Each structure stands twice: as structure tokens, then as C-alpha cells.
Amino acid sequence: MKKTLVRKNNLNQFIDKDNKVFIVDDSMIISPGVKDVLKEMDINIVYGKLDIRKKVNKKEEINENNKALIEKIVTIIKVDFNICDIDKISEITDTVLNRINT
Structure with a gap:
């Protein structure tokens, strides 16, 4: 299965801005800085399928x-x-x- 690297520069395409949530599934690899950025943006991380x-x-x-x-x-x-x-x-x-x- 192909993995997607989520970094600061492509992070916005995975955020559900209406609900202030970032949905992570098993096809994603999240860089360390992304969690910090999400926390600063007050975005909740939800693990599950997109x-x-x-x-x-x-x-x-x-x-x-x-x-x-x-x-x-x-x-x-x-x-x-x-x-x-x-x-x-x-x-x-x-x-x-x-x-x-x-």
C-alpha cells in the first residue's frame, strides 16, 4: 500500500476546516512537526478511514x-x-x- 507523507506544506489538504479536525488513516505518515502545527491551529486529530x-x-x-x-x-x-x-x-x-x- 502506498503511503502519503503529511508535512507542513501539504497539511491543509487533509484538514476538515468546518469541524476543525485532521483525519489520519493507515495510509499516512505524519512528520513530527505536523502534530505541533495542528496543536497550534487547535485542530483535533482523529484516527480512522478518510x-x-x-x-x-x-x-x-x-x-x-x-x-x-x-x-x-x-x-x-x-x-x-x-x-x-x-x-x-x-x-x-x-x-x-x-x-x-x-
């Missing part, structure tokens, strides 16, 4: 409205509840989508 839409809601084709909803649900789960386990996030997201759609 895109779990592939695992979420496999039974249905994900339309554009669901994509936005799924991303909001995932962000709430990760940021507000600090849950980063992809299987748990997928399970919770599926449950929420099923309850909304029934």
Missing part, C-alpha cells in the same frame, strides 16, 4: 443526497463521539440511514 462510503450502505446505490448525509453522519460520529473504528462507524451509519428511510 472515506468509509465504500463500506456504508452497500445494499443501495448511494445517490448524491445520501453522500452528503453519510459524510455528515460520519463526521458527527468521529468528531462528537470520537469513534474511529470503521466497522462501528459503518454499523451506526447504516442504522441511522435505515431509520431515516423507514
Whole structure:
């Protein structure tokens, strides 16, 4: 698997500025200075997958409205509840989508 080196000069492309969170997945290598910069910027580090839409809601084709909803649900789960386990996030997201759609 190809790894991405996250440094000060490419850091901004990985920050979710709306939620003040930096999502780290297993494909990233973080340089030592990045954590210091994130702390100075008051950005929380969340460990987990960047895109779990592939695992979420496999039974249905994900339309554009669901994509936005799924991303909001995932962000709430990760940021507000600090849950980063992809299987748990997928399970919770599926449950929420099923309850909304029934």
C-alpha cells in the first residue's frame, strides 16, 4: 500500500476546516512537526478511514443526497463521539440511514 507523507506544506489538504479536525488513516505518515502545527491551529486529530462510503450502505446505490448525509453522519460520529473504528462507524451509519428511510 502506498503511503502519503503529511508535512507542513501539504497539511491543509487533509484538514476538515468546518469541524476543525485532521483525519489520519493507515495510509499516512505524519512528520513530527505536523502534530505541533495542528496543536497550534487547535485542530483535533482523529484516527480512522478518510472515506468509509465504500463500506456504508452497500445494499443501495448511494445517490448524491445520501453522500452528503453519510459524510455528515460520519463526521458527527468521529468528531462528537470520537469513534474511529470503521466497522462501528459503518454499523451506526447504516442504522441511522435505515431509520431515516423507514
